[in-house]
Amino acid sequence: xxxxxxxxxxxxxxxxxxxxxxxxxxxxxxxxxxxxxxxxxxxxxxxxxxxxxxxxxxxxxxxxxxxxxxxxxxxxxxxxxxxxxxxxxxxxxxxxxxxxxxxxxxxxxxxxxxxxxxxxxxxxxxxxxxxxxxxxxxxxxxxxxxxxxxxxxxxxxxxxxxxxxxxxxxxxxxxxxxxxxxxxxxxxxxxxxxxxxxxxxxxxxxxxxxxxxxxxxxxxxxxxxxxxxxxxxxxxxxxxxxxxxxxxxxxxxxxxxxxxxxxxxxxxxxxxxxxxxxxxxxxxxxxxxxxxxxxxxxxxxxxxxxxxxxxxxxxxxxxxxxxxxxxxxxxxxxxxxxxxxxxxxxxxxxxxxxxxxxxxxxxxxxxxxxxxxxxxxxxxxxxxxxxxxx
Numbered sequence: 001x002x003x004x005x006x007x008x009x010x011x012x013x014x015x016x017x018x019x020x021x022x023x024x025x026x027x028x029x030x031x032x033x034x035x036x037x038x039x040x041x042x043x044x045x046x047x048x049x050x051x052x053x054x055x056x057x058x059x060x061x062x063x064x065x066x067x068x069x070x071x072x073x074x075x076x077x078x079x080x081x082x083x084x085x086x087x088x089x090x091x092x093x094x095x096x097x098x099x100x101x102x103x104x105x106x107x108x109x110x111x112x113x114x115x116x117x118x119x120x121x122x123x124x125x126x127x128x129x130x131x132x133x134x135x136x137x138x139x140x141x142x143x144x145x146x147x148x149x150x151x152x153x154x155x156x157x158x159x160x161x162x163x164x165x166x167x168x169x170x171x172x173x174x175x176x177x178x179x180x181x182x183x184x185x186x187x188x189x190x191x192x193x194x195x196x197x198x199x200x201x202x203x204x205x206x207x208x209x210x211x212x213x214x215x216x217x218x219x220x221x222x223x224x225x226x227x228x229x230x231x232x233x234x235x236x237x238x239x240x241x242x243x244x245x246x247x248x249x250x251x252x253x254x255x256x257x258x259x260x261x262x263x264x265x266x267x268x269x270x271x272x273x274x275x276x277x278x279x280x281x282x283x284x285x286x287x288x289x290x291x292x293x294x295x296x297x298x299x300x301x302x303x304x305x306x307x308x309x310x311x312x313x314x315x316x317x318x319x320x321x322x323x324x325x326x327x328x329x330x331x332x333x334x335x336x337x338x339x340x341x342x343x344x345x346x347x348x349x350x351x352x353x354x355x356x357x358x359x360x361x362x363x364x365x366x367x368x369x370x371x372x373x374x375x376x377x378x379x380x381x382x383x384x385x386x387x388x389x390x
Contacts, residue, residue, distance in 0.1 A: 022047035022128055032135045043110075044089065079094075099136065142161050172212075175206070206223075238323070247290050257286070260310075263303060
């Protein structure tokens with residue numbers, strides 16, 4: 001029993017020691033970044049009470065090291081520190097707009113000693129530390145050919161990473177932020193090529209060659225196409241006095257910088273100017289335009305409307321036909337059903353009136369049997385006759 005109590009006391013003492021002593025459960029990891037990139041370091045600490053976390057920048061080498069404490073907003077606002085104290089301490093430091101001067105050693109410190117910040121007292125529990133390096137290197141040169149593709153039906157894109165001492169693990173291409181699967185390569189070559197056999201409005205956009213180095217090296221090539229404009233619906237319907245909404249969208253790169261609406265009248269196109277009348281309202285974004293027509297009229301608003309989008313390579317348009325129905329249009333089907341019912345009831349009524357009544361059967365038919373009362377009287381007469389003869 002004494003042995004069990006001793007073991008229990010030892011385990012309880014270890015638990016209390018671990019609970020009161022601060023310790024790292026996640027340490028910051030070193031990063032290699034390019035100039036103007038951003039970098040993040042992250043650490044997590046446990047302890048009871050919850051430890052305080054600080055970030056420091058270490059310059060120089062032992063024994064001539066100098067330590068500078070970092071705070072949120074330091075280095076002209078390029079340092080951002082986010083620390084959360086819930087159950088344990090979690091802290092992240094982020095540096096933006098990196099320069100060569102940001103290279104160095106960054107230290108995450110933690111302590112839960114009540115006297116940790118007292119200058120006249122020596123803390124019983126020293127600050128625990130975990131360090132990581134941020135290495136900022138100059139941007140390497142990637143030669144892209146061509147620098148831009150404009151209004152072509154096909155193209156060959158190539159990138160060449162020059163004067164690189166970084167280890168290349170492979171490369172791939174990205175189109176508008178999406179990986180092109182068949183462009184993946186595990187070759188350690190410093191060049192990569194992408195064939196665009198047929199360029200359409202769907203294949204235009206931003207192409208990026210990516211070399212799998214540490215950090216990754218990228219270069220962007222723009223593939224520009226004329227605008228492609230399409231109506232959401234080529235035929236629209238509206239009710240008289242209601243609103244009509246016509247929509248056109250655009251695809252391709254770059255998207256239209258200018259949208260225009262027209263109404264076709266007598267073979268000519270009349271431009272619709274936004275804001276000059278309460279009749280029309282035009283709302284446009286680079287990839288979409290909407291024409292709203294208020295107080296629809298059968299006489300004035302029925303017809304073809306044309307949406308036109310323009311970018312630096314040209315103009316494209318599409319056509320929408322607008323039909324306007326009378327406000328009573330929804331009432332006609334109901335009136336038709338009522339008329340059909342009335343006609344049907346009238347036909348049935350006339351038929352019943354003109355139909356001949358059924359014939360009534362005659363009771364004096366010659367084949368009818370004699371009544372019971374007549375047969376009794378006859379029997380009495382016969383008996384009288386027989387008596388008289390006797």
